[in-house]
Amino acid sequence: MRNGESIALKAIPNLEFPHFKTVLKDAVSTGNRILGLWAVPFDNEYSMFGAILYPSTQRVEILCSTVEKTYPSLTLDLPSLHWFERDLSERLGMIPQGHPWLKPVRFYQGEAGKVDFFRVNGEEVHEVAVGPVHAGVIEPGHFRFQCHGEKVYHLEIALGYQHRGVERALTGGPNERSIHYAETLAGDTTIGHATAYSLLVESLSGRKPSLQAEWIRAISLELERLANHIGDIGALSGDIGFLPTQSYCGRIRGDVLNVTALICGNRFGRNLVRPGGVRYNLERERLDTLRHRLREIENDTVSAVELFFETPTVRARLEGTGIVPTHIAIELGLVGVAARASGIPIDARKDLPWGYFLNQCPPVGIYPTGDCYGRAYVRWLEIQESFQFLHRITETIPEEISDKEPPPHFNDGIRTESFLSPESLGIGVTEGWRGEIFHVAATDSEGKFAWYRVFDPSFHNWFGLAYAMRGGEISDFPLCNKSFNLSYCGHDL
């Protein structure tokens, strides 16, 4: 199926488990990637689902297999699934036999029991515990380092402090609340998650948004990317004590957020994207203001960020810090900025386009090194590409779009949501600024969500951060953490 399409639950092939595993393995070995692995309890057994993304055909394949509570682990052959299987055992008490490290990913104690922190023994080895309350105004998470002097042997990341039960709350929907849950899945990715949710609902209702709405969604998604990437480069700069870029980027990020506010009245893009369309139009007058402001912002950004990358001490600090080599990044199944910084050219806008990105999409920027410099530089490449893309698509209001009266279902999100086809499975995939966002849900016989699953890019990438610290210096951790800048609430849900 394509992005934003649905499929009847009965039409999903139910494979024998060994066959299920072979299909996943073959797909990954031929350069495709797994969007998600999840399971739904069903009598005394479980229906396990897997979603594979085939970039060459721009399609997603959903597989299903019926498994018992105890089943042979997939992680041994597909390391990228290790976090997903830990999630299964935490949620449902399933036991993947042979899984090397079956620890809950969010909670102190999952359905399948509790596992202690990994410890390194030795006279001079010491343990450093950081968090969950941090010195900055950031989300809570606990980091446990096993160190020998300054050297980190192992970092274990304990999350779950932000768990809100959003997926459970979405079950039984869609209703008036659902879109608000979607917008707050990760507060800095409002547009990304709201668009994924809308795509999913549209796939199940069969009512596509107008081209105009898709155009506005694309503009706001790129604005969100710009604001966050610029903010991240500023924050990286602050972490290494390089002041000029820090203060300028902090201010410029605010300017970009204000452009989003120009479209919809909210700096983070709340209340803009709705299933079936968008709530605000962008008429010629405001488009001109937007274009004018973007030009100014671009000039400021170029001078602030070029100063950053041209300063030798900055490069010396970032290069070679927190390396994730390409083959490891592929094995761990990293996505988004972290993957592209390790030289993997994946991007949902290209691999699985939706909406306005079907017409045109910005090129993918990659950097081969996999270090903090790479992750900063990929952000800079994406900032430039997003500016170019925005200039291109805001040049004029595209001809095929009438800029007069918005189409009738422009503002009727709730009504669109109430006609979902029953007993079906729908997907929505977008490329948020962190990486690929995957929403998947199935409806019951009344067209309500029987279950709803969200895979934020952070879910794929947290272990990448732990890997990047291995063998590194403990004083590099804040920098590595910032270069990944993963979401805690997007992971914990």
Add this chain to the structure above:
Amino acid sequence: MSLLLALVLSPFLLGIIVKTKAFFAGRKGQPLLQFYYDMVKLLQKGVVYSSSTTIVFRLSPWIALATTGTALCILPLPGYSGWISFPGDFFVLFALLAVLRFSLVSSALDTGSSFEGMGASREVFFSFLAEPALLLSFLVLSFSLEGYSLKELLSDPFSIRAEKTVVLYFISVSLFIVLLAENARIPFDDPNTHLELTMIHEVMVLDHSGPDLAGILYSSALKLWILGSLWVGISIPWRWGNYFLDLFVFLGSMGLLAVIIGIIESILARVRMIRVSHALSLATVLSGLALLWTIG
């Protein structure tokens, strides 16, 4: 008089540094006197002691104040005699700074926190590299000027024989590196960071609060003043013989030093922790070379 000025003006140096940085960052910056306001605020607060700490922790701010205060009595205005002056007084000055460090490090270890332990280990390692540079530099001066007290060493360093003045440049650079590292400035340390894992000096005082913290902060301002005036005494050659004119030149030089530090902090990023030791080794090597040159 210079002692009084040091006590009053040393926090002002930090204000100048912060203002310079704010200028380069395109900000307005906090008021020049913010550091004084902070001290007043901290003095009005209560103190919180962790149950794991002992007398070592409670004594450290007093030891810090006592050592820096005594060191200031020894420290002369360049060209003049300090309150206390005797041959070999610079050894005592450095020893006092070492005692200051010892008390801070012990208080950090006393808290039993892994952060503070990490900071203490870094502080000791880096000062172990910085102290030789400092001592060697003054041995160079002592050899070449044939003097043994700070009064003689700083009265007119440029009076040494012309072909040997180059050693002054060496030790000036070396002292400047030590000055930045010992006072926890960028590129070695970042006094403004909130990231405990990257801190060296600041992390050792995380558990101090209220008046105790004020004492520690004030003593580090004094330490900046002490090392700063040693650097100024060696690097700024003019002596007029008129006390007030000399004092004026000295204060101007201290202000200039603060501006230079501010500029350095604005245009450089922090170096990686492992490179701090490289830079400090460079300082030691420079001083060592200067010493060889003087003797040879």
